[in-house]
Amino acid sequence: MTAADVMSGRRIRVRGLVQGVGFRPHVWRLARETGLTGHVLNDGSGVEIEAWGGDNTLDTFLERLETEAPPLARIDSVRWEAIDGALAAAEFMIAESAGGAISTGVVPDAATCPECLAEVMDPFDRRHGYAFTNCTHCGPRLSIVRSIPYDRARTSMSAFPMCEDCAREYEDPANRRFHAQPNACPVCGPQLWLEDGEGRVDCEDPIAEVARLLKDEAIVAIKGIGGFHLACDATSETAVAELRRRKRRAAKPLAVMAKNASQIRRFCAVSAAEEELLEARSAPIVLLRNADESLAPGIAPGHAQTGFMLPYTPMHHLLMDALDGPIVLTSGNLSDEPQATGNDDARDRLAGIADCWLMHDRDIVNRLDDSVMRVDAPGPQILRRARGLAPEPLPLAEGFADAPTVLAMGGELKSTFCLAKDGQAIPSQHLGDLEEAVTHADYRKAIALYRDIFRFDPEVIAVDLHPDYLSTQWGEDLAAQTGAKLVRVQHHHAHLASCLAEHGVEPGDDLSVGIVMDGLGLGTDGTIWGGEFLVGGYGGFERAAHFSPVALPGGAQAMREPWRNTVAHLKAAFGDGWRDRILGTALGAMLEAKQSGMIERMIEKGLNAPLSSSAGRLFDAVAAALGIAADRQHYEGQAAMEMEALAAPHREGAGAYPVAVSDERGTRILSWAPLWGALTDDLRKGVEPPVIAARFHLGLAAALAGTAAAVAERAGTRRIALSGGVMQNRILLETLHSCLMRDGFTVLVQSRVPANDGGLSLGQAAIASFPGRQ
Structure with missing residues (x-):
């Protein structure tokens, strides 16, 4: 007998998405095929295997564990240690689940697999026409789970005892439905x-x-x-x-x-x-x-x-x-x-x-909206991360491995929260706008559920800087209840960090320029930001450039009625003569019929007209000038999205409006008087709105690219991260990305969490986990 044939034992730890995906029967089959003995079980850390055999056989088994996996599994690590003592079993078995501290993931719900669909459509199959057919490769997961380890008793399928046929499948390691927790058929399952x-x-x-x-x-x-x-x-x-x-x-x-x-x-x-x-x-x-x-x-x-x-x-x-x-x-x-x-x-x-x-009659334990995605020139982009994607953990860079446990509360709109532990971030599904009382209650319930599922006790709770956000207030309450350290994170810094974190950028090598364009976020100076160029990383940032602040007449009302922003921008660009610039145009007639005089007085007196560098309100102002959703937006971003659709056919060769860039004490300021001058000239000439819309997009993209290049050169970095809800404008994103790539920059675009406020919680978690912060 050679040394390689001597029986030895190894305790193997597999981490990742390895529960509820048929991983244990997969291990069982591999072990049987390679002639090993021992057992495999689920526990709070993932999957544990004790395997006995010759060293060569064990090496082959480990190699196959790394390279082969069930369709829904994701293996993050495979580690082993030698087992002292005698052989513990005469065959390889699947053992009962064990408890322990939770550090594994819950798999997202998965669409029906081809094998199950074939059964449903087969008139001779016992599951023909059955609406709840599933197996270890597909079906409900997060939507039905109450806690882990992921077993049937801990899901809403516990109400449906399996019939003999389903139990036989469930107990057969060679069957596709072995330990498929939602396994059911017309005889015993939901109806x-x-x-x-x-x-x-x-x-x-x-x-x-x-x-x-x-x-x-x-x-x-x-x-x-x-x-x-x-x-x-x-x-x-x-x-x-x-x-x-x-x-x-x-x-x-x-x-x-x-x-x-x-x-x-x-x-x-x-x-x-x-x-x-x-x-x-x-x-x-x-x-x-x-x-x-x-x-x-x-x-x-x-x-x-x-x-x-x-x-x-x-x-x-x-x-x-x-x-x-x-x-x-x-x-x-x-x-x-x-x-x-x-x-x-x-x-x-x-x-x-x-x-x-x-x-x-199968209970939905966790609400899940449909995920929304789009394919842009840089690649697929997530606009809403929910069913099928959440709560898959995202690996963080190695520098976060020893960070404290963090609960990040997200923002006010498109809210999510995020758990960070053991070098991974677990963003929640999209939960909605917390201004709605029902959504806020749902948000709090979901946080409690995740904390229970993952047995998660945060050492740090991260919140947005804005004190009036309900997510901030609930985070403050939780910090008081739990004794966790409270960290306040500036809104646009969180956007930058979110982009860096999803790309695995290491702490210490994170110096970047962030172009963050959105509706609004509270700045460190107490004003409302929204068109920002930040230089920094997880540990901090400098505001290197920004849009020129323009009044928001009526505050929140300006977000609902875009024409108010048009008045504010025209007055900022042309002063008291702004009406003369649009005299005789459709825009002039529209604003003459509005209470524009009242808006002008609010701006002049500073009454409920705070200044803001918001990129979103700039889009609203231009859209309303073209007659798009001028009176009222029925949903966030309506005016900007409809203007983007109008501009899309003319993005090639339309020309670009000019933007003024000045330097004030080392900070670059982008202002809009030249843009509005060219735009109102076009209105008086009768240029078609789609062409005007395209010229606005292309002019803005050129100004952003030029400013970012100058800021990056001064900062000494070639990495530029793009984030914020306005970066979901396809024309702006693709044009800006193309310009920066052509100039040799490394450009990071968000694709694993949304660039909008749905990605804020990941950035907050990364900032609160930053090693230098502890």
Whole structure:
């Protein structure tokens, strides 16, 4: 017997996304194939393996562990140590889960796998037509889990004891459903039914009946994985208009579900990268450029893109298979509220909106909105991180490995929170705008749930600098309750750090220029910032350049009524003669009919007209000058997004408006008098609004690129990070990225968390974890 054949034991620790993905049976099969003995189990740190065999065999086993994994698994590390003592088992077994301190991840919900879909569509399979078919490669995860280790008893599937056939699959390590916690079939699992306002509807096939109702222009509430949706025929303008009226959603785009990518191509252009996103396990909504054939005009008014998704549960596959065309599938709520998750909640809150309800009896433990993504020239971009993506942990740079545990509370709008521990960040799913009382309650509930799931006790709590944010106030309360250290983080610094963190930039090598463009955030000087060039990294920053401050007449009202910003910008550019610049134009007539004199006096006297360097309000001002959403924005960013759609066909060769850049005591200031001068000249000449919109975008991009290059040269860095909600403007992002790359800069663009405020919590967590801060 050679030394390599001598039996020895190794205790192997696997960390990553390795629970609820079929990893233990995968290990069992590898061990059986290589002739090892021992066991594998889940515990609070991931997966632990004790394996016995020859050293060569164990080496082969470890190599296969690193290179082979189930579809939903992500292996972050495999480490081992020798085991002293005699052989402990005569065969390789899967052992019961153990407890311990939690440091593993919970896998996101995953779209139906091809194997399960084939069973659902096979008339001879026992799961034919079953809406809750799943296996270890697909199905609900975060939406049903209450705690970990991830076992059936700790999910909402605990209410459904398995039948003999399902139990046999569940207990067979060679079966695809071995320890698939949501495993079920029509005999033992969750069931669908249809209701109307009077109670249950007597029908043989609820899905077929829903398909019939949708064809007849009904509005149906459908309970999915992470919450209820409202559905209607996406080709019927009557149905779409009625849905908008009942839901009180005047203009914000609606998401659409199609049967497959081929059906989507009837309505939108779909690139190979976009099709790959559509068909990914996360199954997000993907924003696609509109083609010739139109859906109902009310789907995305004023936009050149439509958000499409593909079916991601067996129920959705069965429904789309019974229909001839796409359907609207938008969140089941009144505008701005979180979507309903419970049956009673849906009956109550969706009464008066839905004509009927497609219900099921599996509880949704964690609300999950649909994720939203888009493919830009730099690559895929996440606009909303939720179902299918959260709560997958993001690895941080090695320098964060020994940082304290941090709970970062995020911002006020598009809120998320983030847990940071053991060198990883765990951003929550998108939770919504905390100004809504129901959303704020949901946010607090989700924090409590994550802390329980991950058994997480923060040593540090990070909050935004703004004292009036509800996330800040709740963070202050939690810090007082737990004794955690409270860290206040400037809003735009968090955006910069978020971009650096998702790219794995190391502390100590993090000097960068951050171009952060958004609506607003409280600055360190107590004023409202929003168009910022920061130089720094996790540990701190210098405000190296910024937009010239312009008044926000009416404060928050200026965010809702873009024309107010137009008046403020015109007055800042031309002083008392601003009316003469637009005399005889449609803009002049529009502002003459408004209370522009009152706005002017507010600005002159400084009454409820704080100064702000906001990039978002600049976009609002220009959009309103072109007649876009001038009176009122029905949702955040409406004016800017509709102006972007208007400009898109003219982005090549339109020319660019000039921007003035001055130096005030070492800080560069971008001001807009030349831009407004050229823009109002074009208005008087009768230049078409789409061309004006394009010239504005291209002029702004050129000014940002030139300023960033100068700031970077002075700072001695070639790395530039792009963040903030305005960076989700495709024309601005792609033009700016192209200019900076052409000039030889390393350009970081956000792709794993949103550039908007949905990514703030990751940046806060990184800043609060910075080694130099402790």
